[in-house]
Amino acid sequence: MAFWKAPLLKSLAQWGLFAAVGLTAFGYIASGLGKPQRAEARVAAIPASQSQSIQATVDDLNAEFQRHWHNRDVQPAPTADWQTICRRMSLSLVGSGLSVEEMRYLQSLPEQQRTQQCLDRLLADERFEDYWSERLTRSFVGAEEGPFIVFRRRRFVTWIRDQLHNNRPYDQMIREMITARGLWNDQPQVNFLTVTLDSGEEEGQVDVTRLASRTSRAFLGMRIDCLQCHDDFLGNVSLGTASESREGTQQDFHQLAAFFAVARFNGLQGIADQDHTYEYQYLDADEAVAVPPKVPFQEDLVDENLPVRQQLAHWMTHPENRQSARAAVNRVWALLLGKAMTDPVDDIPLHGPLPPGMDRLADDFVAHGWNLRRLIRVIVSSDVYQRDSRAPFEVTERHEQAWALFPVTRLRPEQVAGSVIQASRVKTLDSEGSFLMQLQKLTESNDFVKRYGDSGEDEFDLDAVTITQRLLMLNGNLVSEHTKQNPVLNACTHIAMFATNDEQAVETAYLAVLNRSPSERERETFVARLADGNRRQAIEDMYWVLLNSSELGWNH
Incomplete structure (x- = not known):
């Protein structure tokens, strides 16, 4: 008797476990198609006074x-x-x-x-901190991986993320990057400096001109680096005061760069401040000369009692600047x-x-x-x-030009990937999701961006979509994998299984992919398609059409 009881009990236990997991999964999936759950419990309460305090502005x-x-x-x-x-x-x-x-x-x-x-x-949402830390990192250190060993881009991104999580004042972030010292692993903000170690004229030291360029563009919103090779002859860089404006000169740029000359690198200590004079040979000059650190405007805001790099950081974040x-x-x-x-x-x-x-x-x-x-x-x-x-x-x-309407712009590659992946899930893909779900999203998104083409530091490039990019959406793995029949993962299959009628199926698909309700014409068209033939296949086709629509690839 024991010979056949043991396998039977084992089999019953396995099927029982399978059924329990299946019912749990189906309940999880179906909950997204019905009435809204208490998703608001995840959100930290926002005091009403906070919204009211911005109203005057x-x-x-x-x-x-x-x-x-x-x-x-x-x-x-x-x-x-x-x-x-x-x-x-x-x-x-x-x-x-x-x-x-x-x-x-x-x-x-x-x-x-x-x-x-x-x-x-x-x-x-933690996704805000994740996404904006990457976007801000691109403006601070660029999109490239930088020099091997002495630059850890991921550590820098994580540091930015921590600042956002703690709601750290932006001026403090700027000051920490400019005055950073120590090892790039122990003090992640040091990577703002070490990213330039492979591009300077002095081997093994930070590139002061590149740091001046990055600082002026990212923190001042000015292209002072246009003055690196010659004076401004076209009136593109105006400095001085509002009452006494003047054209920028080579000296303005290199005097800004001189603030970073004291940031010296060695493999044991990382970045540390040491006395060091920056020298440069100006255009038409016979020899290099010592260049003193000097800000390009509002010199009265500089506190000369501070160390050199702190002078720059203090001036840059001064309330009057x-x-x-x-x-x-x-x-x-x-x-x-x-x-x-x-x-x-x-x-x-x-x-x-x-x-x-x-x-x-x-x-x-x-x-x-x-x-x-x-x-x-x-x-x-x-x-x-x-x-x-x-x-x-x-x-x-x-x-x-007058901002009389919201600008229509193409989505960035990671936004396209993120939208496709999220549209294929009923539940929100956030930090509360399983590790495997988050890992799959990261892997799929990175693979898509690599194939689609990353715009790098050209954050707001308005170039038109290419034929290759359109073909990737039409024929690539990302869309095909997320529209095929998959009762565990894909929303289009969930909709086919749990939507009580065709109208609800069409409504849910539009909410998932385009975040809006369908127009009456759209509703009638797709309801007719769902009623004519294989309903499951028709829903998959509808999903594929919506994911490949121009509307998904734009911000409107």
Whole structure:
């Protein structure tokens, strides 16, 4: 008797375990198609006073743009619907569209609360810190891996992420990067300096000219590096004061570079400050001369009692040096809207004319402790951000230049990948998901970006999509793997299994992929297709069509 009982009991136990896992999985999957669960429990409470405290700034910003539109005689586009605004927030803050789970939760709220709740959730999400740490890293140290051993890009990204997680004031981040010392592994901010170790004229030491270039572009929003080889003869770099403006000179750039000459590298200590004089041979000069450190404008803000690099850091983040705050505002604006206030993002004229709203945002940014999350809230709450990209009138270049409608821009490669992967899951792919899910997302996203083409430091490049990129979407593994029948992972299969009728199937597919409800015509077209033939295959085909639509690849 025992001979056959043992295998039987073992078999029953295995099938029982399989059934339990299966029921749990199906319950997890089906929950995303039904009524919204208590997903809001994951989100840290946001005090109502925080939203109210930005209203005066938002009102000032809106009034400034209203005057701008009136003076230019352009009519602004109407306000976008909540689904459009929430999708653009998700794309810019976490790098992907919203999940069905998130859309269902937002639908359960009163309509007037949806965009605010969506913003609160996204800013409290760890995906925001992950995504923005990478985007900011590109502006600080570039997109390349840099010199082997002495540069650890991942450590630097993690450091930026930690600063965002702790809501560290942006000016403190700047000061730590400029004055960093120690080993690149122990003090990750040191990587801001060591990334240049393989490009300087002095072997084994930081490249002071490259650091000056990066500093001026990333932290001042100015292309002072255009002065590296010769004086400004075209009026592209204006320095001095507003009342006594002057053209930039070679000395301006190399005197800025001289602040980094004291940052010396050795393999045991990493970066440490040592007395060292920077020398350079200027154009048409007979020999190299010692170059003293000197800032290119507002010299009165320099505290000469501080060590050399601290002088630069203190000057750069001084409340009266508005250029640093303007640069931060311009970059955050560009990250949120896909287009900077100035083109390019790192070419803000010191003495103007400045875009509308820039100084109001910069003043508020400094007055409230260089708080990045507050700056994001102000911009997202503004009329400009919440405008539609379409209008019931002819849209001209004048409307686009005046910010009278939300700019339509292509998604970045990682946003395309993130949107496709998230659209194929009913639940939100966040830090609460399984490790295997997160690993799969990272692997698939990296592989897609490698094949699609990474724009590198050209963060806001508006080049058109290439034939190769379109073919990758049409025929590549990412879309095909996420639209084929898979009852465990793929949302299109879940929809076919759990949607109670064809109308719900079409509605859910649109919410998952495009984060909006289908139009009446779209609904009728796909419902008819689902009713005519193989329903499961028709849903997979619908998913494939939506993932390859132009709408998915753009921010509107």
